[in-house]
Each structure stands twice: as C-alpha cells, then as structure tokens.
Amino acid sequence: MSELRELADSVFGDSRESAGYGFDAGLWAICAETGLARLTLPEAAGGSEGSFADAATVLTAAGRFAARVPLVETDLLAGWLLHAAGIGLPAGPLSAVAAADLEIAGGRVTGRLRRVAWGRAVAGVAVLTGENVVLVDTAVDTAGLEIVEGTNVAEEPRDDLVLTGVAVRVAPLPEDAAAEFPLRAALGRSLLLAGASRGALEMAVRYATERVQFGRPIAKLQAIQQTLALAAAEVAAAEASSATAARQADRRGVVAAAPAIAAAKARTGEAAGQVARIAHQVHGAIGFTREHDLRLTTTRLWAWRDEDGADARWNEQLGERALQAGQGGLWALLTGTPHDATTRH
Amino acid sequence: MAKLFELAPPPVDLPEQVAGLRAEVRAFLAEEQEAGLWRPRVDSWLSGWDERFSKELGRRGWLGMTIPTEFGGRGRGALDRYVVTEELLAAGAPVAAHWIADRQIGPSLLRFGTVEQRERFLPGIAAGEIYFGIGMSEPDSGSDLASVRSRAVRVDGGWELTGTKVWTSGAHHAHAFFALVRTSPADGADRHAGLSQLIVDLRAPGVTIRPIPLLTGAHHFNEVVFDEVFVPDTMVLGEIGQGWHQVTSELAFERSGPERYLSTFPLLAAAVGELAGRPVDAGRRRDLGGLVSRYWTLRQMSLAVAGALDAGQTPDIAAAVVKDLGTRFENEVIDVVRSLVPVPPDPGAEGGYARLLADAVRHAPGFTLRGGTNEILRGIVARGLGLR
Numbered sequence: 153m154s155e156l157r158e159l160a161d162s163v164f165g166d167s168r169e170s171a172g173y174g175f176d177a178g179l180w181a182i183c184a185e186t187g188l189a190r191l192t193l194p195e196a197a198g199g200s201e202g203s204f205a206d207a208a209t210v211l212t213a214a215g216r217f218a219a220r221v222p223l224v225e226t227d228l229l230a231g232w233l234l235h236a237a238g239i240g241l242p243a244g245p246l247s248a249v250a251a252a253d254l255e256i257a258g259g260r261v262t263g264r265l266r267r268v269a270w271g272r273a274v275a276g277v278a279v280l281t282g283e284n285v286v287l288v289d290t291a292v293d294t295a296g297l298e299i300v301e302g303t304n305v306a307e308e309p310r311d312d313l314v315l316t317g318v319a320v321r322v323a324p325l326p327e328d329a330a331a332e333f334p335l336r337a338a339l340g341r342s343l344l345l346a347g348a349s350r351g352a353l354e355m356a357v358r359y360a361t362e363r364v365q366f367g368r369p370i371a372k373l374q375a376i377q378q379t380l381a382l383a384a385a386e387v388a389a390a391e392a393s394s395a396t397a398a399r400q401a402d403r404r405g406v407v408a409a410a411p412a413i414a415a416a417k418a419r420t421g422e423a424a425g426q427v428a429r430i431a432h433q434v435h436g437a438i439g440f441t442r443e444h445d446l447r448l449t450t451t452r453l454w455a456w457r458d459e460d461g462a463d464a465r466w467n468e469q470l471g472e473r474a475l476q477a478g479q480g481g482l483w484a485l486l487t488g489t490p491h492d493a494t495t496r497h
Numbered sequence: 498m499a500k501l502f503e504l505a506p507p508p509v510d511l512p513e514q515v516a517g518l519r520a521e522v523r524a525f526l527a528e529e530q531e532a533g534l535w536r537p538r539v540d541s542w543l544s545g546w547d548e549r550f551s552k553e554l555g556r557r558g559w560l561g562m563t564i565p566t567e568f569g570g571r572g573r574g575a576l577d578r579y580v581v582t583e584e585l586l587a588a589g590a591p592v593a594a595h596w597i598a599d600r601q602i603g604p605s606l607l608r609f610g611t612v613e614q615r616e617r618f619l620p621g622i623a624a625g626e627i628y629f630g631i632g633m634s635e636p637d638s639g640s641d642l643a644s645v646r647s648r649a650v651r652v653d654g655g656w657e658l659t660g661t662k663v664w665t666s667g668a669h670h671a672h673a674f675f676a677l678v679r680t681s682p683a684d685g686a687d688r689h690a691g692l693s694q695l696i697v698d699l700r701a702p703g704v705t706i707r708p709i710p711l712l713t714g715a716h717h718f719n720e721v722v723f724d725e726v727f728v729p730d731t732m733v734l735g736e737i738g739q740g741w742h743q744v745t746s747e748l749a750f751e752r753s754g755p756e757r758y759l760s761t762f763p764l765l766a767a768a769v770g771e772l773a774g775r776p777v778d779a780g781r782r783r784d785l786g787g788l789v790s791r792y793w794t795l796r797q798m799s800l801a802v803a804g805a806l807d808a809g810q811t812p813d814i815a816a817a818v819v820k821d822l823g824t825r826f827e828n829e830v831i832d833v834v835r836s837l838v839p840v841p842p843d844p845g846a847e848g849g850y851a852r853l854l855a856d857a858v859r860h861a862p863g864f865t866l867r868g869g870t871n872e873i874l875r876g877i878v879a880r881g882l883g884l885r
Contacts, residue, residue, distance in 0.1 A: 173540070208792055357884065361883065361884065371883075377876065377879035377884050377885060380879060380882060381874075381875030382875065383503055384502075384878050385821050385878070388798060389505075389791075389795075389822060391504060391505045392508065393790070395505070396506065396794075399510070411789075414790065415790035416790075418786070418787065418790040418792075419791065438606075467786030467789070468783045469788065470785075470788055471784070471786030473789070474785050475772060475773075475782065478773055479766050479769045479773065482765070483762070486789065486792050486793060487519075487583070487796070
C-alpha cells in the first residue's frame, strides 16, 4: 500500500463519525496540515504538486469514509481555476461553481449562485462565468451577500449565494477552462462515488457475516452471496472506470481525457444505484434508519450520482460521439486510438 | 474498518509500441474484408473456423505471441497479445480454429508441459497450424467439474482412457485436446484428488466424435467418446493427480480476456451503421452511450487483469468479476440495439445487421455459461469477500 493511501485511510477513517453534520473543521485542519487539501495544486498555490492518480487515492478514501470536507471543490476546481486565472487563493476551504446571468460591473457582482457545494462553510467561491473567473472572497467582504441554505440528500451543504453588488476579484477566463471545469468536477465526483460504493459494500459484507437468521449468518445463504457478488462487480467497475479516468487525465490532459471521464461518471453513477440498493436490501430495516451508519455512504451515492452531470447526461455525450464515429470509427473511440478512415469493421 | 479485497487491479497503460502493432492488425483486417475473404461475425471465436486465416495470422507473428522464440513463438508480452486479440474480435474475424490453442493450451504447455510436448505442439500453435479443443465438461459434469467420470487406467507405457466429453468446440477439426480424467478412484474426503490431464489425439483409434448442433443449426459443439483409447506416458500433461490444480490455473487464462465482452461488438458496430444519416433522439443517444461507457469500463478492467496476470499475480476475483459483468453485458448489447434499430433478426440474410442479430440472439445463452457459469463465478467472488 502506498504511503499516500495509508495517510488518506487513516486521516479519513479516524474522522468518520455517525452523528456529524456539515463541514468538519477538525478534519479540514488535518487535510491542510498534511497537504491533502491542495493535493494537486502547484507549490506556488500552496499545493503538493500531486497527480490525478494521487487525487484518486485520496478522494476514494474520502468517499469511502464519508468525509465532510470540500476536497474536490478546493483542490480540483477552485484552486485550479483561480491559480490558472492568476487570482491568489484565499486561505481555507474553497468552492467553485459555473454560473450564467451574473452582472459584473466595476468589480462588483450581482446575481444568484445556485447550489454551491459547502457554500456556507468556505472562505471563497470561484465562479466560472461567461468570459471571466470571479472570486467571491467571503472572508474579506460579505456586504451584499446572502446565503440561502440547502442540502443534497446526503445532507451536505448545497447553498444558494445571492449576491447584490458584492465586491469581487475578476480575471479573464483562461483558455480551455470552460471545457475543463465540468470534466474536473465529474472526475472528482466519480472518484468520490467509487469510494462511497466501496464503503457501502464493506458495510453490507460485514453485516452479512454478523447478522444471524435461520441459525446462521446470512452470509452463508447463497442468495445473499450472489447478490453481494453483483454489488462487488459494480464496485469493481466504479473503481476501474474512475481510476482509469484519473490516469488518463495525467497522461493526456483533462480535456483530451473527456471520453474516459464521461465513461467514469456515467459508470460510477450507474453502479451507485445498484450498490446502494443491494447494501440496503442486505441490511434489512435497520439500514434505512438514522440509527445505522449505512446511510453515510448510500445517501452520498444517491446525491453524487446526480451531481456534476448524471449518468444520463454523460451517456448522451458518449452516444453522440459514437454516432459521429460511425460504424467504422466506433472501435477506435472505445480504445482511444486513432481511427484510420480506410479501416472498416 | 477491516482492509478489504482487491476487486480491480490498478489500471494498465498499454506500452507505446503497441500502437504500431494495432495499426498493422487493423490494416490487415481491412484488406482481408475488402478482398471479401470473410464477413464479420458475432461470437467469432466460437463460430468462425477458418484455417487459412489462422495460418495467415501465424505467418504474420500474431499467434503464440507470448510463447518464447525457442519454441517457435514471438516472445512478446501479454499486452501485445491483448491488442491483437481485441482487434480481431472487434472486427468479428474468424479466429475459432486457433483460439483455444493460442489462449490457453500454449500457456498451459509452457507451465506444465515437458520439453518434448512443447517442441511438438508449440511451433504449430504459433504457426496457426495445430488446433486444440477443451476436454473438461461431461454429460453429468458441468459446473461440478470435479465429478468427471472419464477414467484412465494404467497400461504398459501409458494410460487407457474411457468416457465421454461434451460441448467440445471444434473437436471435428482439431488435432487434440486436454482431457480432464480420473486416474484414481474418487476420494470422498478430497474430491479434487486423483484427477489428471491427458493430451488426447482426436484422430486416435477408439475416439468417436459426434456433432451437437447449436440453436443456429451450425456444427461447432461435439460429443467426444473414448473407448479404451491409448494415451502414451509422454502425453500426460504435468503430473498425474495434479489435474485439478492444473485445470483451474488454465481456467484463469479463460476468464477475463476481451472475448468476455466483445462477442456481440460486431452487432453494435452494424447497428451504428444502420443509424448513419438518420435522426437519433436523445433517449437513444443515451442508450447507445450507456453501452460505450460500459464497454470502456470493461475493457479497462480486462486489461488490468491481463496486466496483473502478466506480472505473475493471480487476480482470481477480479477475473471472475470481469467475466460476470462482461458476459451479462454481451447480452445487454442485444437488448439495446433492438431498441435502436427497428429491423428484426433474419437468419437467412447473407450478412449485415439482421443476420448478426439473428446469430447473436441464438448464441447469447452460451455467453454466461461457458468458462464457468456466472453463478459459479459469483461464488468465487463471494469467497473472496469472505462470505463463504
């Protein structure tokens, strides 16, 4: 096991708590101290210069243990976007959102940012809008800022920020950032999903070996074995697709890895529903109460599969690519290899 | 929380030099098709027996790729072989003649065979000239392989074999197969003891081969009956009594290759061809894209297992997962293309989408049976999870 994996497992494993709600400030402090909070950012942005493969290790662990910290938002999204745009990063946790219909004039912004992840808890929100990157630095100036709190089904903050002439930093949007932003979000989300799938499977496996019915652990029933094997296959698919997408983002760059990332978000989203369903079925009634920790992973699976593009959206994109590739180019698309127009299949 | 099972080995990057190999294979396949030498088939590793094609692959160095050069092979890596086989399957090329020999007989001979056996068979396997079958299942032994009743008794200079094997693809064309047989009586305490593998010449006196037609009517399967067939000591594979261990290691090569998710790929390619120039609504684009994301994922999982096998690991659980997911997916492809293209299956068509669909639906029941049923595979996964 790599050192990073050990670190991530221990940091997130130790912080897991059933009753916790909202931003985990203690865990965030540890992430900041250990370099996990800005894992992939350059040193100039206070980062650890890690790869996407490193992010995969950390984010799957975070998903597995239902960590209540904005790692994807701070590191993969806001940190990257602000640094690329030449805006200094505020200290602390960050969030990021793409938004249309903002009025920007004289360094002030008016408009509504919808469902900002961890909005109430972060020190700044990077906004990708039109031709600009905007930093709403909530630690500096909150005049004209109203936060309308909301959550996703995992009870993670998803807040609307209503801005009325809020003073902001504005910089021109870096090239390709508009294309890269949703891909980074989907990659990060797919890695969290893979981790949460594993977490749910682990709990279901453990429960099956502990729960006794008919005089023996239910794990001994073939029906349970078969259904958990199906869940394990889904977890394997989630892990493989998301890890490969991270690897491709390292090798080819995020934008060129678009098909891999689309496939990862779609496949992890599909796996999420199936793993959550099986994990609950195996747990019986206790699993769908607040008295049991299974919800920490399954509610995240339900929330995250629809965030940053549901499987349907990414699959539609892949379907469009397949149609464009046509009969002769379909295989080249699947293998990510150049297609010679003279080749027929 | 306890540390759990590895379900998916780390992703594998194909070495850069395979790009050239892949391009060569693609160009060759395009030429062959343009010359009208064969039509793409579904499940071509069962249905496409073409000895000319196999010999041509051998001539080009695309068979026995992982066999060392001293035995007539090419001494290349497992991932090189992977690239060649996935290109062949995706194109629906007729690979059945050499398939078993290239996939599992070569590796088993390298692992368990004598020098004499390697010298006798490996060069012919690499040349695409020697073909093998599989002699595992029997009329009363399917998933419960340890219950085989074919029996070999000791005779002067060898063994005398009596019994019946079934579902042996290509036995009527192949030169030989590995028969899993009982060489000592069943031991109630250890059902896996007393089994051995013999290399049986399918033209030997006492061997009778009877066709078992598939749903399509095509002759691929056979029943192979042995009536006191003499097998010399030189044709014992590995050690007498070690058959169970050997056969399970052979199965590992069978489980997770590209043939476990690509059997119906030529059908999907044809379906996409049918959609060309037609309006395709968002729902159907999503369904098509759903297949793309699943193909993509399965291929990465299968490659990762190939990489782990090549590195000398035994990723049994991951391999079983690939076969379970992959073979179910081969069936799902049929369901989805039916919703994309309003053309019914036509077994009488010469080729094209309607014929591919007709063959696919009739071959599909086999996908989740061969090489270990999916229920048995899930049992392997469940054991890996610590449930049994």
